[in-house]
Amino acid sequence: MKPKWWKESVVYQIYPISFKDSNGDGIGDLKGIISKLDYLQELGVNVIWLSPIYKSPGHDNGYDISDYCDIMEQFGTMEDFDRLLQDMHSRGMKLMMDLVLNHTSHKHPWFIESRQSKDNPKRDYYIWRKGKNGGPPNNWESYFSGSVWEYDEQTDEYYLHLYSKYQPDLNWSNPVVIDELHNMVEWWLKKGVDGFRFDAISHIVKAEGLPDADNPHQTKTVRAYEMFSNLENVHTLLQNLHDKVLYYYDIMTVGETSGLGPEQALDYVGDGRRELNMTFQFEHMFIDAASSGSGKWNVVPWNLLELKKIISNWQNVLHDRGWNANYWCNHDQPRSVSRFGNDVLYRVPSAKMLATFIHTLEGTPYIYQGEEIGMTNIAFESIDDYRDVETLNYYEEQRDNGVPEEEIMQALRKRSRDNARTPMQWDTTPNAGFTKRTPWIKVNSNYMEINVADALNDPDSIFHYYKKLIQLRKQHKVIVYGRYKLLLPLHSEIYAYTRTLDNDQLLVILNFFEREPLFELPKDVSPEGMELLISNYPPEKNEDLCKLKLRPYEARVYLQRLPKSANEQ
Known part of the structure; x- marks a missing residue:
């Protein structure tokens, strides 16, 4: 990369x-x-x-x-x-x-000129159309509610605005x-x-x-x-x-x-x-x-x-x-x-x-x-x-x-x-x-x-x-470039994943809710040599990473140096 x-x-x-x-x-x-x-x-x-x-x-x-x-x-x-x-x-x-x-904006000089007349040199800077059946040219709806079309009396045509009527769309054609x-x-x-x-x-x-x-x-x-x-x-x-x-x-x-x-x-x-x-x-x-x-x-x-x-x-x-x-x-x-x-x-x-x-x-x-x-x-x-x-x-x-x-x-x-x-x-x-x-x-x-x-x-x-967090990202390239792998995909409360770059592996454990679920380290992730980089709670004494009871909204990030053979596999 x-x-x-x-x-x-x-x-x-x-x-x-x-x-x-x-x-x-x-x-x-x-x-x-x-x-x-x-x-x-x-x-x-x-x-x-x-x-x-x-x-x-x-x-x-x-x-x-x-x-x-x-x-x-x-x-x-x-x-x-x-x-x-x-x-x-x-x-x-x-x-x-x-x-x-x-x-x-509708106050942009381009649009002010564009609405002056149908033959104005800047008319085609925006999207103008005649009405249809006594109403707008089509049935599109604006992101800000209502039609995307605003009627302009001066030239008896509608201009298109995907957002507010004060924001006419430019004509990229x-x-x-x-x-x-x-x-x-x-x-x-x-x-x-x-x-x-x-x-x-x-x-x-x-x-x-x-x-x-x-x-x-x-x-x-x-x-x-x-x-x-x-x-x-x-x-x-x-x-x-x-x-x-x-x-x-x-x-x-x-x-x-x-x-x-x-x-x-x-x-x-x-x-x-x-x-x-x-x-x-x-x-x-x-x-x-x-x-x-x-x-x-x-x-x-x-x-x-x-x-x-x-x-x-x-x-x-x-x-x-x-x-x-x-x-x-x-x-x-x-x-x-x-x-x-x-x-x-x-x-x-x-x-x-x-x-x-x-x-x-x-x-x-x-x-x-x-x-x-x-x-x-x-x-x-x-x-x-x-x-x-x-x-x-x-x-x-x-x-x-x-x-x-x-x-x-x-x-x-x-x-x-x-x-x-x-x-x-x-x-x-x-x-x-x-x-x-x-x-x-x-x-x-x-x-x-x-x-x-x-x-x-x-x-x-x-x-x-x-x-x-920002300092850690500058210190460890694995946080920037490491490959992501989801762990515990079916757990409804814990979001955990690894990031791996060369022989560095990051383990991220996140409890997204206020309950206290048990995190169990997957068998294909070794607890050996795990260094706690950052957490939002102080670690408990004598805790076991293999079976870790998480506190409400707890977050932990570990760094591990992998053996070459493990990474190559």
Whole structure:
């Protein structure tokens, strides 16, 4: 396996609006990030993924870009960005930009021109169609509820938007649009950025002719999602971007590509494909969501055996052929300790256990801001406290359908993207030290117990556990490159596996629940010479690794030096 710096990195995602406010306007900004670089350096991360900071009206917190080559005023200036980049590089850190190539803001100059007239030179920058039978051109549904089509009176046509109506989709069938985007990507690379996370990149190609979903004339039932996700020509366009622009820079690229399995992911990240370094997979993000009805909003109990099956498949299929991006949460997902751990009785051990999992799998681990101190979901009492456009649209849709208020609110408290977007909890001062004024969204009231200042002062904190995990990954190549092997595949509470590289073998034992199951070492794994690298509980005296009673959410990682003959077999 060929070593790469981005394989050996640990990525920390910053959601700028919620990270740190430096000027007292209640909104996080670039100078606030600069003021916390020493903190991130102490944690040990070496890549910062910055969610969008481009000029934007802010309808979707920056994922609606009105100028790709300018900075959103509330975040600061281009001079602030240049200083941030310089200060990161001086600390040995790299910067990965979040880039939206599927759509722009409706305030982007291209779209403003595009909607002026049907014969405007930029009309074909976007996807416009005449209505059909007094309604939209087809029956596709938006990710943010309702039709993907928005009627525009001025030209009596509809434009397509897979997300909000304020985010019109670009027309990647237009070579002029492709050239514009290539030039913009290269402009940032010349500034010195170290990579990109490509938002919604699997959606840049739409089905030819834009046919209805579930059309009776089709040979099989086709969901709308399949009309604009992971279509073949996406790969042609990404290879073109790679060959003309990305190839000339030593950068890191990751794509947001929902709706695929590991074999399909190899079409994006397989060695020799000339597309992306890695993709975010979403299969494990749906294990607690109903498969029908309201989808992600209808939470169901999740099953560890299903998680094992999904993760093992990705680990095994991509080994020596591609690369994984491992994560529990981000700006679009609930807080991991509230979702997959226990944020009440066992917040600290369960947060450490979940961290152990992500950092000991093959692939690049991603930490979302606040995850390293165990920040939790927030339980807003009123819809007025929410800010996320997807959440607000869902609330209105469910109200219109007659769903009781409290039932809707319960779903929001578990699933709203705002769970991850509350301000970073720095200390016990008002508003958790995030701002001296009223924050753009309320701070979680538990900041008096959960904050960076206390975590730094507690040697047994979640923060220091993350720091040690990151250090171990830098010290032991087996954690980065070792081959994964699942142990105890049918155990419903314990997730255990080995990672093997040359003569080094890692043994990872994770109890995913609060019960105390007995771990029995498989016969093909020898206990001889096992060195305990890290655990979230102190080891018991005279314990027997062959039969180990695990405590709630216990995590253990052992390192063993194998005899050559054993490894060769």
